[in-house]
Amino acid sequence: MLSKRQVNVAGVIACAGMMAYALYAQYQLNLDPCPLCIFQRLAVIATGAVFLVAAIHNPGAVGSRIYACVLLLTAGAGAFVAGRHVWLQNLPPESVPACGPGLDFMLESFPMLEVLNMVLTGSGECATLDWSLFGLSMPAWVLIGILGLGIGGIANNLRD
Numbered sequence: 001m002l003s004k005r006q007v008n009v010a011g012v013i014a015c016a017g018m019m020a021y022a023l024y025a026q027y028q029l030n031l032d033p034c035p036l037c038i039f040q041r042l043a044v045i046a047t048g049a050v051f052l053v054a055a056i057h058n059p060g061a062v063g064s065r066i067y068a069c070v071l072l073l074t075a076g077a078g079a080f081v082a083g084r085h086v087w088l089q090n091l092p093p094e095s096v097p098a099c100g101p102g103l104d105f106m107l108e109s110f111p112m113l114e115v116l117n118m119v120l121t122g123s124g125e126c127a128t129l130d131w132s133l134f135g136l137s138m139p140a141w142v143l144i145g146i147l148g149l150g151i152g153g154i155a156n157n158l159r160d
Contacts, residue, residue: 004159005055007152008156008157011047011051011152012048012052014048014145014149015044015048015149016048018145019041019044019045031131034126035106035119036081036084036139037085037138039081040078040082040146043077043081044142046077046078047075047146047150050070051153054153067157068157071157075153075154078146078150079150081120082146083143085126085142085143086137086139089127089129089137106118106119
């Protein structure tokens with residue numbers, strides 16, 4: 001059986017792989033990320049960072065439970081954003097929100113809570129389906145990946 005540290009390292013590698021593909025899709029396939037995609041990336045990076053710290057720290061029972069709770073937060077946030085994105089992509093065309101301002105403009109012009117509210121509301125660009133694999137969009141794959149990593153990481157860090 002793999003040790004907790006080995007599974008946490010595998011979580012780091014999986015998150016790095018997800019981010020590597022996101023950057024490949026952006027810079028080689030020319031698929032610019034929408035604001036929801038950027039928040040999904042942040043959640044994947046945060047989840048990977050928790051796995052990395054847990055792997056380096058190799059905590060005891062109490063520390064492992066703390067890492068499990070933090071993984072619940074980071075992976076849960078990522079799953080929420082990815083789920084919202086998948087929902088937007090599956091709305092009927094007449095129900096899709098209008099395109100809004102870019103994330104850079106929102107960050108410069110509005111308070112952070114208002115930016116979060118606007119991004120999570122979504123916009124027309126977030127509903128665009130530019131890429132799919134086996135009939136699932138990239139946000140759907142992120143949802144599957146972040147849920148799997150979260151559940152696996154939590155189970156790993158809670159085991160004796």
